[in-house]
Structures are given as C-alpha cells and as structure tokens.
Amino acid sequence: MAEEMRIVLRNYGKIDPLNIDEYIAAGGYKALEKAKGMNQIDLIEEVKKSNLRGRGGAGFNCGQKWFFAYQTNADQKYVVCNADEGEPGTYKDRLIMQGDPQSVLEGMAVCGYAIGANKGFIYCRGEYPYVVDILNQAIDQAKAKGVLGDFDIEVRMGAGAYVCGEETALIESIEGHRGEPRFKPPFPGVEGLWGKPTIINNVETFANIPVIVDKGGDWYAAIGAPSYPGTKVLTLTGDVNNKTFFEVPTSTTIREVVYGLGGGVAGGKKFKAVQIGGTSGGFIPESLLDTAISFDAMSAIGATLGSGAVFVMDESRDMVDVVAEITRFFEHESCGKCAPCREGTARMNELVGKIKDGKGSAADIALLKKLGGVMSIACLCGLGQAAPAPVLTTLGHFAADYEDKLV
Amino acid sequence: MNNVTIDGIKTSVPEGSTILKAAESIGVKIPTLCNHPDQAVKGNCRVCVCEVEGSRLLSAACVMPVWEGMVVKTRTPKVIEARKTILELILSNHPQDCLNCIRNQNCELQTLAEEYFIRDNPFSQKTRGLAKDYSTPAIFRDPDKCINCGRCIEACSVIQNVHALGKVGRGNKVIVAPMLNGSLADSPCVMCGQCIHACPVGAIGEVEEIDKLLAAIADPDKIVVTQIAPAVRVAIGEEVGMETGTMPMDVFVSGLRQLGFDHVLHTNFTADLTILEEGNELLKRLKEGGTLPMTTSCSPGWINFIETYYPDLLDNVSTCKSPQQMFGALAKTYWADKMNIDPAKIYSVSIMPCTAKKFEASRPEMVDSGFRDVDLVLTTREIGRLFRMSGIDFDKLAGADFDSWMGAYTGAAVIFGASGGVMEAALRTVYEVVTGQTLENVNFEVTRGIEGIKEAEVDLNGTVVKVAIANGLANATKLMDEVRAGTSPYHFIEIMACPGGCIGGGGQPITKTNAKRVERINQIYVEDEACEIRKSHENPEVKTLYEEFLHEPLGHQSHHLLHTHYTAKNKKVL
Numbered sequence A: 001m002a003e004e005m006r007i008v009l010r011n012y013g014k015i016d017p018l019n020i021d022e023y024i025a026a027g028g029y030k031a032l033e034k035a036k037g038m039n040q041i042d043l044i045e046e047v048k049k050s051n052l053r054g055r056g057g058a059g060f061n062c063g064q065k066w067f068f069a070y071q072t073n074a075d076q077k078y079v080v081c082n083a084d085e086g087e088p089g090t091y092k093d094r095l096i097m098q099g100d101p102q103s104v105l106e107g108m109a110v111c112g113y114a115i116g117a118n119k120g121f122i123y124c125r126g127e128y129p130y131v132v133d134i135l136n137q138a139i140d141q142a143k144a145k146g147v148l149g150d151f152d153i154e155v156r157m158g159a160g161a162y163v164c165g166e167e168t169a170l171i172e173s174i175e176g177h178r179g180e181p182r183f184k185p186p187f188p189g190v191e192g193l194w195g196k197p198t199i200i201n202n203v204e205t206f207a208n209i210p211v212i213v214d215k216g217g218d219w220y221a222a223i224g225a226p227s228y229p230g231t232k233v234l235t236l237t238g239d240v241n242n243k244t245f246f247e248v249p250t251s252t253t254i255r256e257v258v259y260g261l262g263g264g265v266a267g268g269k270k271f272k273a274v275q276i277g278g279t280s281g282g283f284i285p286e287s288l289l290d291t292a293i294s295f296d297a298m299s300a301i302g303a304t305l306g307s308g309a310v311f312v313m314d315e316s317r318d319m320v321d322v323v324a325e326i327t328r329f330f331e332h333e334s335c336g337k338c339a340p341c342r343e344g345t346a347r348m349n350e351l352v353g354k355i356k357d358g359k360g361s362a363a364d365i366a367l368l369k370k371l372g373g374v375m376s377i378a379c380l381c382g383l384g385q386a387a388p389a390p391v392l393t394t395l396g397h398f399a400a401d402y403e404d405k406l407v
Numbered sequence B: 001m002n003n004v005t006i007d008g009i010k011t012s013v014p015e016g017s018t019i020l021k022a023a024e025s026i027g028v029k030i031p032t033l034c035n036h037p038d039q040a041v042k043g044n045c046r047v048c049v050c051e052v053e054g055s056r057l058l059s060a061a062c063v064m065p066v067w068e069g070m071v072v073k074t075r076t077p078k079v080i081e082a083r084k085t086i087l088e089l090i091l092s093n094h095p096q097d098c099l100n101c102i103r104n105q106n107c108e109l110q111t112l113a114e115e116y117f118i119r120d121n122p123f124s125q126k127t128r129g130l131a132k133d134y135s136t137p138a139i140f141r142d143p144d145k146c147i148n149c150g151r152c153i154e155a156c157s158v159i160q161n162v163h164a165l166g167k168v169g170r171g172n173k174v175i176v177a178p179m180l181n182g183s184l185a186d187s188p189c190v191m192c193g194q195c196i197h198a199c200p201v202g203a204i205g206e207v208e209e210i211d212k213l214l215a216a217i218a219d220p221d222k223i224v225v226t227q228i229a230p231a232v233r234v235a236i237g238e239e240v241g242m243e244t245g246t247m248p249m250d251v252f253v254s255g256l257r258q259l260g261f262d263h264v265l266h267t268n269f270t271a272d273l274t275i276l277e278e279g280n281e282l283l284k285r286l287k288e289g290g291t292l293p294m295t296t297s298c299s300p301g302w303i304n305f306i307e308t309y310y311p312d313l314l315d316n317v318s319t320c321k322s323p324q325q326m327f328g329a330l331a332k333t334y335w336a337d338k339m340n341i342d343p344a345k346i347y348s349v350s351i352m353p354c355t356a357k358k359f360e361a362s363r364p365e366m367v368d369s370g371f372r373d374v375d376l377v378l379t380t381r382e383i384g385r386l387f388r389m390s391g392i393d394f395d396k397l398a399g400a401d402f403d404s405w406m407g408a409y410t411g412a413a414v415i416f417g418a419s420g421g422v423m424e425a426a427l428r429t430v431y432e433v434v435t436g437q438t439l440e441n442v443n444f445e446v447t448r449g450i451e452g453i454k455e456a457e458v459d460l461n462g463t464v465v466k467v468a469i470a471n472g473l474a475n476a477t478k479l480m481d482e483v484r485a486g487t488s489p490y491h492f493i494e495i496m497a498c499p500g501g502c503i504g505g506g507g508q509p510i511t512k513t514n515a516k517r518v519e520r521i522n523q524i525y526v527e528d529e530a531c532e533i534r535k536s537h538e539n540p541e542v543k544t545l546y547e548e549f550l551h552e553p554l555g556h557q558s559h560h561l562l563h564t565h566y567t568a569k570n571k572k573v574l
C-alpha cells in the first residue's frame, strides 16, 4: 500500500509558518550555511547527483540548469521562483508557501549562492494575495535575522494569465511587458530577466533543495523512481473520496494514488478516467493505472505528470463534455502570439463544441486529430503544444464518447 | 563554423546562423511570413517549421540557431502537413478578398496560399469583422486582414520611434491596433507609411485617390498639372516590371502625358529653389544669431514627428515649405501667370514617394496661392497602378520633355531623393555663396549612404560649419535629444523620416529590404552625375523666377508663398 513521504511538506502543519524561529529550530537554514561552506561547483554537483528534476512540469534536471547559469559570465544574475500556479485544480505550491515559506526562501538562497546571484524574485499567482502577505512577512523575518546574507528576495504579483506561468512569459511579465513567451534558445539560464542569466524553478523544486543539501544527493536519488527521484506533491480533485493532498515517492502508481490514498471513486461509482498534471494533462483510462507518477513513466503512456493535479472522473462523466470545458479554457488562455495556437485553440474549441452539440461528423474527428497533431509539434510554447493532449488522448482512449454524438 | 545537413546537403555555416539563413545559403527555400529580413526575429507565424533530427517538436527555421552536426529536413510530409494546416488556420480567419485587395499579387500570404495549393480549407470561414480605419488622409488600416506578425509594430516603434501601434487583447481576440485602441488619427502616427512596407499583407495601405485624378482629367474645365518628386523616377520602373532606376526620365514624362496630364513639371525645380531659400535662411541664422541648429523641413513625416514629440523645438525647424508645397503655391501664381492660365482652373497633382505628403497637402495653412495649393497627392504606387491599367508599353514609348518654367532642374535637386542629398545640395550652393569661389568637386561623399546618422564639417572661409544627417525617426530622436539637452554640436541638421530618405518613402513600390533602398540610392547618384548642371543656384529657370517674381531669397514674396509655420500637435504619446 502506498504511503506518504514528506520531504517538501516536512514542516507542514508542524511549525508556525510566520515564525522563523520555529523553522530554524526544525533545522532550517542549516542547509544554506552548509552550502556556503562548499564551493559553488561542488554544490551544483551535489544537486546534480540528487537527479532532482523540475517540479513545474518540464522535468528538466535542476543541477544541470543551475550549471548553465553558473557557467555564464555576467555582472548580474537572478533567481526566480515560479509560484504562478495557474493550473485549475492545483494548489500544491500554495500549500508549501503557506505552510513553510522559509523552506522556499532557503532553497532560493542556496541557488543564488550556487550560480552567483544576489537577487531573487518570487512570481506569485495574482489570486493568492494572502500568500503574498505571508511571503513578505517571511522575507522580512529572514532579513531581520540576517539568514539570507546579501541575497535579496522580492515578491511580484502575477498578471493573472495562465500563460504567465511559462518561464519566458513570466520574465516578460516581471519586466513589465505583455505576458507572451519568448523563443528559446536562448534559455533563461543564459539570457533571462533583463537579458541576464536567470534560474527559474518551481516552488516545489526549491523546497526540495535544503533537504538535498542537508542529506546529500545520493540519499535523495535513492527515493522513488530512479529517473525522476524524490517525492511529488499531488492534489486530488473530482470524483474521488479523499479530495486532499499527498506527498508520495515518485515510484507510487496512479492506482495507489486513486484507490489507496484517494480512497477510490466516490459514491461507489465506477472509475472512468483520471487526468493528471492539470488542464493540459492527458486522460488516462483504467488499463493504464499501474503507471508510476514519475515523469518518464507518464510520458511513455502519452500523459504528463505536470503540476501533480489528479482529477478523477467516474462513469457518469462524458468525456466530450469534460474536454469541451478544457478547449474553451485554452481558447481563452492562448496568449495569441503564435498562429497555430491563436487560431488552433479556437478551432479546436469550435470542433469539439460542434461534436458535443451533435452536429459533428467523422470528418470533424479527423480534422481534430490533424489539428491536434500539428499544434503539439508546431506551437511556440508549451501551452499550445500541450493544449491538444486532452482532445487527442480522449479521442484515443474514449473514442466511443465522441462517436455516439456524430450525425 | 558549424557543419549542418539540410535535406541531405552538407554545408558549413557561421555559428549562431538560423536554419533559415543556413538553408538560404545552399538554395533551399523555406517559406516565411512573420520573418522580415531587416527586423528582429519574431517566430510567431510558424509557417517556417522544419524537422530537426532528435527533436520531437518542429523547429521554426527563422529563429532556431544551428548546432554542430544538426540534421534538418525541410520538406517531409510532417513538415508540409504542419505548414499547410497553419496556413489553413490563418486563412480561415482572413477575408477571402484578394480580388479587391490593395496587395493583390503582392502579398506574402497570397503567395504562400498559392505555393501550398490551398483549395478546400477544412476550417470554416470566420473573420473578425473589424472595421476599417480611414481616419487619416494618408494611411488606412484593414485590421481584419492583419495576421498579427508584429512587423508594423517594429517599424513604427523601433525604426521610427513613433509608437503608434501595439497589440491589444489576448488569444484569438488579439489585434494590432493604434495606441489605446483608438483610431490612427488619434494616435501619434506621423503617416510615414513605413508600416506599409513592413506589412506582409493588405492590412495597411495608402489611402488611394486615383479616382480623383481620373475625374479631374475627364473634366474639360480643369487643367491638370503635375509635379514629380525627386525620388520617384528611380523606383517607378519597379511598378511596371523594370529594374530599379532604368525608367528614363523622358519616357516617364511621356507616360504621364499618356495618362492625360496636361502639363508635366518637376518638384526638382522647387527642390533647387528650396536650397536657395533654406541655404540663405541658414546663413542668416548663423550671421544674426538665430536658433541653431537649424533642421530641414522637407519631410512631412518629420514635421509631424517634431510637432508631436518635440514641440518645444519647432523654432529649430527651417521655415521653408517642402518642395511640394513651394511648387503648389507657385504653380497657381507665378506659373499660371506666365502660362496665361486661370489659376482657378488648375488642378495641381503631385506624384510623391510619400504618404505623409497627402496629409501635408491637406494642412489648412497650405492655401497661400489663394487656392488649395496642391489638390491631390498620388504615391509612386498609385501611379504604377495607373500605368498598369493604361497598358503602356514603356519599352516602345518615345520620350517627351517637361513643360517650361517649372520643369528645369539640377543634379542637386535629384539627390534630394536620398538621405544626405539636401545637405549635399545645400553645401554645393552655400559654399559658393559664402566663399565666392567655384566648387570644383561637387561630390560630398560623407553625406551619402543609408547609414542612420552621418556627420560632416565644412570650412566656409574660416568658419567651420558642423552638419549632421539622420534618416529614420529613431535616428532623428538621437539628434533632437541632444538639441533639447543643449549639447548638440551642429549648425545644420538634415532629417528624413524614412530610412534611406525619400527613395524609401512610404509611397514607394513595396520595399522589403534596405538592400533595395541602397539600390535606389545608387541610381540617384548616377542620375546626378549625368546632369549637366549640378548646383541649385545655377538652375536657369530658378534664376528667372527670382529675376521676374521673387526678386530675392527670403524676400517678401518668398515669405508669403514659400515659408510656413508649425504647430504643436498636443497628442497623447507613450
């Protein structure tokens, strides 16, 4: 049976988040002290050794990313914490920041030391003003204690658009421009905020850092799935008994999450599908529930781990109805910069709506498949590339729901 | 250098080259739409996508840099399906209006639709239904045709520093619109028309007034007189399938007579006149301690710009009207008198490389002749349309001469068409006036070329005069900021709103690249070299004008007809 393992949420509910002394008493800021006693490259090696991969969705090797920024010479470098958390159904970053803000600050400060940056930003979701308050208080306390040294952290409020969570759009937004993604390369690690090397990591990624520094990369690398070690914080929503959050090792299977920790499908109904990773996540049928919630295992079945949102659907759900909500979301959230996403998300929504209204034909299904295939490889950023996944995976696993509605 | 393989062809290109540049170098053509060769990369249309070995995603060739050992495929079925689908998406949200469109047969989207044989678009046709904007007399916008490439925004903001255009809204609703989503007339737009050249489609164009000309020609009570601006001849041939600069002047004149113009005269005449008025104004300011540096005033886009962005510096601008407006004022006074024509019957048309000239002619103060000085301004492109419509075969057409009294010109007037030309022409004349010596070598090479800011020093009998030349308004901004700060070292500044000067004007044949502008500039100097007289003050008809009518530069008649004043625009700017 699956069991929780709390690394990221180690202090959650145990300490007063607004009292830095309690964080310090629980071992806080020891890791930063230890990190500063190491030379930068050894520190980065240790993070690399842990094989920690980004928890914001793209799964990039954290130490590797830090190394690029470390390697790039510049008079100024930045550390940015991505706390935009725009995925519907996801609230794990909020939990971490509300329950243990100092762990995020400490993780950022370790990163700052590793790459040679003395300035950090936390880009916090606009809908979380109370979290901004907590963060600001936490920063004030850390400054008063002097634990951050010369590393400065500033909180910026998000612009309210989903795409602003994409790292380059986030940079544009902090710089005061329209939140539109930039083309990569250059990657932010080389040319980011105001053209300077910038490390952008997710809240959960940073919260892992102090523990890794403290206990060592090898310790961390041995937890969970070897290719994506550690734990993942999951938030369960939908037709599941325990609509709550868990932190589990990444070797845990979806079945264990839904039926073990999640307590199974609510109301005694039958399971139909689960969507993992947020709005753009693929839909997973019963037959694939034994997949581990690690990055690569999920990719192998055409799904994503994404933010770790787990949305369970029972037998009464119609996939076309659910997907129609999603396509509407993406039409609304496309930033409009690139043609295939700007036009494609609207057409996708139009076609799904047509089928939902009982006016679709087999030709519309074929067109949806073609459109989805093109968008997923031709759009400029992850939003447009991932937007078709719900459509394509439901067309694959739940074709009957569509076919029943065709004229 | 990086070794790359594109469609099986191995090549070596400089590090950092894009796939597009690498492919170009070996003759592999990749389609583009948002990419503009002289602008920053955009990467937003995605029609340039290619397959790169080892990558799940397609790569946009215009932005993706190559790496050592990269293997690119530009023509696979996957690539073609993606490009075609993207074009279908763009076209399904685009008016199917080619037959009525100002860019019919000169449109990057239309060309791609043809190349990718778009037939039955599987997506339903749905356009945004946005209203056209005809709020200015010079430039219209048809936002329904806009494909959001952002090229006009860069032209307006980066090259011109005007910031009239920007993106509004998000997602499928995003549009490119004048500042604050208002009309173009309410924006700081200076009507230079550089956005028209930047636009790959028919979403921006000049306000066409061809019908007004046809009506005037058909009207037996009207005597239709035209003036041709210096920059037009080198470019007009491009409109009728000739190489840049190869349309002979006399054949051009003959073509205009074929169109039905009663008298063909030349703005070059008043360009020479401008040199005498402006040169003397400069000397006067130098001698009497007037406001310096003095800037030129012949570019109406520049005048709109300074009235909008530097209203505190209007005293620095020469009071001379532009050659177009000097011509207008004289045609209905001096010339009408000489020709014994009732000025009320004259319909004065100017053929300009410029969209802002349409606005200039409509300024309320431009009525010094007692009539509207210039009745109609047509761009080079509009004349091109008339030529094509009338089916003239320029290879077979015999040449014809200009009409008298305002048709003679010198090489100094010809070079008004290129950035630095006004300065060079002024120096040729001012030098001789001040030193009393003959200028043996009239070529001031330092003033020439497309470079954004040029500067020079001339020794006039011991007085060193410092001059500067800017083309493109972002460059003008740099010089004017110095003037405002009181740190400008110059006495005289030439400013042309358009890159390269008038040869790159907003009304010229659609100009994709600066290389084309340079070609036209070179042809301007070829024409100058071929002129027998190359100094404005030696223009025989200008001499006659002073003897019989104006009497002296800056005199009473000049003041009345040839000089003007400027007004702050008080517009909202960023």
Ligand SMILES: Cc1cc2nc3c(=O)[nH]c(=O)nc-3n(C[C@H](O)[C@H](O)[C@H](O)COP(=O)(O)O)c2cc1C
Residues within 6 Å of the ligand: A053, A054, A055, A056, A057, A058, A059, A060, A082, A083, A084, A085, A086, A087, A162, A163, A164, A165, A166, A167, A168, A200, A201, A202, A203, A205, A381, A382, A383
């Ligand atoms: C449309 C879109 C939205 C995103 N939203 C978020 C977000 O809310 N939070 C986040 O951490 N990463 C988000 N990302 C991923 C970021 O671009 C980036 O990969 C991540 O912040 C890197 O941090 P990590 O390496 O720690 O995961 C988003 C990506 C896309 C394409």
Ligand code: SF4
Residues within 6 Å of the ligand: A163, A180, A181, A333, A334, A335, A336, A337, A338, A339, A341, A342, A379, A380, A381, A382, A383, A384, A385
């Ligand atoms: S894929 Fe969508 S969200 Fe991303 S750049 Fe293109 S239009 Fe914007």
Ligand code: SF4
Residues within 6 Å of the ligand: B094, B095, B096, B097, B098, B099, B101, B102, B103, B104, B105, B107, B108, B109, B110, B145, B201, B202, B203
């Ligand atoms: S902009 Fe191009 S494609 Fe569109 S209607 Fe005009 S010519 Fe046709």
Ligand code: SF4
Residues within 6 Å of the ligand: B145, B146, B147, B148, B149, B150, B151, B152, B153, B176, B195, B198, B199, B200, B201, B203, B204
């Ligand atoms: S108006 Fe033309 S240049 Fe400007 S964004 Fe639209 S299509 Fe591009």
Ligand code: FES
Residues within 6 Å of the ligand: B031, B032, B033, B034, B035, B042, B043, B044, B045, B046, B047, B048, B049, B060, B061, B062, B063
């Ligand atoms: S030409 Fe490359 S994305 Fe537009």
